[in-house]
Amino acid sequence: MFTLVFTSLLLAACSGPYSTLDPAGPSATSAAWLWWGMFGFATVVLIVITLLWLYAMRRDPGEVDQRDAQRVQNRWVIGGGVVLPLASITLLLAFGIPAGHNMLPLPLEDGEPARIEVTGHQWWWEVHYPDTGVTLRNEIRMPAGVPVDFVVRSEDVIHSFWIPRLGGKLDMIPGHTGVLRLQADEPGTYHGQCAEFCGVAHAHMRFTVEALPPEEFQAWLEAQQDD
Amino acid sequence: MIAPTHPMQLVVGLILWSVWFVALYGGLSVGCAVAPPAEELGAANWLNLSLLVLTAVTLLPLLYWTRLCWRAGLSSQPGSTDRFIALVSSGVHLITAIATLAIGLTVLTLPPCV
């Protein structure tokens, strides 16, 4: 019962239109899982180290000769200072590298991902569907359930393209083109914002994402082209 | 050759590490700018392989120095500055070697230019 209440409270606290802890796509999901894993591990480490430390301050060492000190040193310094970090890093990378690999815009097994071009301006987003002439402003429509490559650029200063519930961010840098692969698992409305400070209206530089079932998306795109 | 008890031992390994690190990052960047391997190859391509070889070559002197300094340290007089420098250097070289290996092994896992 308590666990249930606690979990639902936690879930409520973690939800939100921009919450990375309320993931709605594969990239965001794996990042969220990485977070929970690291959070648990780090909490344990922090508590153990703090308790050890407080205990070390209180305990009566008795008579410590040179040899004892050497033994304690080897135990703590090599165990805690070398082995613990190296083991933790290995563990972390064992999960982290595959997770990172899966977020890359690598060629798909079958077919091509949809491409949407987004250009950052002070302080709005220009969204363009290549080969269609369709352009939107501060609003993105994308097919749900399939990977989409966002091709990002900037017209003026550096911005950063971020839809927290779908995945990580990518900076939009003048002169450079970046590709960010995201996927919305379910149709729905998502929210995005600029994550790199870009001037006076940075706080207001937001957009909405409408994920549609692929057929609907296709239909919408064609309808737009006909106009 | 620097003597294993020379104070420069404290930093030579890390200087080599720095040069290797620059070569690793610089080599990757230039490699990707000049002749990027096909994305389909994943991590199995000439660029990653060269970086791996570079790492292996860097490891050799680091491990050699670790051993050299360790022995020199143990055989010098307890409580002497020589011993201090040699033992600290040996530890620095060893951890530098571990760092080199850990960073270098990532070339086995990821494609180079994406």
Add this chain to the structure above:
Amino acid sequence: MTEPGPRSAEQIHREFHQVWRNLPGLGTLSAVNHTSLGLRFMVTGAIFFLIGGLLAMLVRTQLALPEQDIISPDLYNQIFTMHGTVMMFLFAIPILEGLAIYLIPKMIGARDLAFPRITSLGYYCYLFGGLIIFSSLVLGMAPDSGWFMYTPLSSAEFAPGPGSDFWLLGVTFVEISAVAAGVELTVSILRSRTNGMSLRQMPIYCWYILAMALMIVFGFPPLILASILLELERAAGMPFFEVAGGGDPILWQHLFWLFGHPEVYIIFLPAAGIVSTLIPVFSGRPIVGYRWIVLSIILTGFISFGLWVHHMFTVGIPQLAQAFFSVASMLVAVPTGIQLFAWLATLWTGRVVFNLPMLWIVGFLIIFVCGGLTGVMLALVPFNWQVHDTHFVVAHMHYVLVGGMFFPLIAGFYYWLPHFSGRMPSDVLGRWGFWLTFIGFNTTFLLMHLTGLLGMPRRVYTYEAGLGWDWLNLLSSVGGFIMAAGVAMIIVDVLLHFRFGRKAPQNPWNADTLDWATATPPTTYNFASLPTCSTRHPLWENPELPRTIEQGEHGLTEISHGRRETWGSEAVTGKVTAIFHLPTNSWLPLCAAASLAVVCISLLVRVYELSIVGAVLAAVFLLRWSWENGAHPAMAPPSAEESTRDLPLHSRTHDGPGLWGMVITLMANGALYMSLLFAWFYLWTVSPEWSIPDQQPLLMLPLLASGILLTVSALDFRRITRHLKAGRDSGLQAAFWRIALIGTLHVGLLIWVIAGSSLAPTELAHDAVLLFMLIYQLFHSGLAVILTALQARRVHYGYVSRHYPYEPVVVAPFWLYTTGVFWLGFAAFILLPMSWGGAA
């Protein structure tokens, strides 16, 4: 003349004080003494901390509730930019430098730092730079692009006001101060330890400061270069970072973080040094794992230079490259872990006194470990992509900065308070201060991790209600004010202690290091006599030391010559080899810094004529300063008494501190040049619109000829100094004139090359870099010529000869460097592109 009979401690004090004291009244501004200047650094830093803190309170006020408009977005941007800038550049680094400047000579048993006038110059550069930066806020035109000033947001097009200029010029000014301190601390630690203090016996704090100092030497030049380039872009239109001209905004990020990441460790290391100093004292036993700690310091010093890209994981660098930096970032956990567990082992095996400084150390531990753990998380690329540039990062950064720097600083501050003032702090107020700060801090920042995870970006001046961020921000703001109350409590405690504090006994904490062998507060000369020290714990092994030092029972007690002196020793063994004679009070550093401030301000208001005047004035003061050296009457004129002593004055040798200072300065300079080379190769390979002019824009023949003349001069200079060292000085003056003349020809040719070239520095980044390189060369060549001409004059006055070979030995590496840079530049900027791109 030595006085008859032993002198009383009283008498010794009077005689030493006469020589070492600062001038009275306003004359104190000419002080060069490290104790005075260390304290001034710290007090100035503390004031800037309060200003920075006030700005933070404004930020928290604005963010306390959603959709507030107490502060306009424009002002908010200035406020957070200034908060970050003030905290990083005007508080954290200077205050730690100040502490090191105050402590290092005392810990190594010296009377002052190796270059006292540099200490003073450094202080004034810091003060004036700080005032210039701060004035922008008062004038309402503060920089507003964030403390890392990303271009193009900070460039002329998007930040047309003077805000960015304030930042670039002011910060560069302050960085000169940091580099000066870096050079000076390095040389002092390596060359002025008391007799017998080998590297192995240095107090551990000295290792930390040595590492910090060297990291400054290599870490600050990239930002100095970047700032100069950006200022040139803004003021003169040279497109280093502008895509259209062939530049690249990402270059700024590389250069900034090449500095910025090491900077974090430059801040952490000295603070960790405080922790490593306090823990053994309060555990009543030597630190466990001294060697392990030295090892971690060295590792941290290097590895932290291989992490900078972790601030740039979202710019779109290939993921494999990101993985290198990701793993390297995680690996710093190893040296940090080693230190942490060495501290733990010390506590484990010691009998711990749990008093106020230790309370702050415990606070440090908890907060810093937490910050370190989130740091490892941030190093994981796929997670970083989510939380980068959110309040998660703000939380992490404050956990490491406040936990890793502020808490140890306060611990150390309480620990050394009796040293500064001779009085003990109060326990009650101090504990209130601690708990308020600790609770307030965690309330503010622990929750902020969640704010970030819920998607709140950093640097937003407001946010919508109902996004799940409201209560978190409110609590953060409440916590911020609790923390402010804690800081206020500490200030009250300190102010009251000056009046009500118990008088401190000698060595109140029963510490082991020589800093507690001075009087409290210390005398201007620290030690009346310099003890031989061949142990890591001099005061534990010989508690009588303070008394015997005061009574003049150790070395270097002569003072009748009226010079300030301390021992000069060998870098590794600490065996004394010479006597360093140190300059006395001087106005030159203040005048030089003031002239530089004129340059800085006139560049700000773009009155370039005035900046030339300022630069010339600064050069005059600095050259005058270099003139009052060695055997000059104002420094150490030849005297009969010196031949009766068993150690030579350093200006009579050819291995004095000046040579070391020169070499380390050249390392900093070399780091700047390497950054320029990096910029060149970076732009060449990566910049999207890089283009090379169709024709080689430089006159090749004159350039080559000029290089040959330069090489001839440098080799000639080298030959002369060799002769000098071997004791031959015939024709010395003529030789220096000859070298100066050939050097002048070289400079003339170089000017011809620059004037006659067809460079278009405002159109092409390629040409802009070339021009910068040429002017850099011209500056060095010109300086080498001037210094050589001055040497010739000094031979004439008898300040330089085979008895006084010191100065040419100092100038020689400068010639070598200038020549090296010329040919390196020739190869990298001219030959390589030619062979690469055909007839470029």
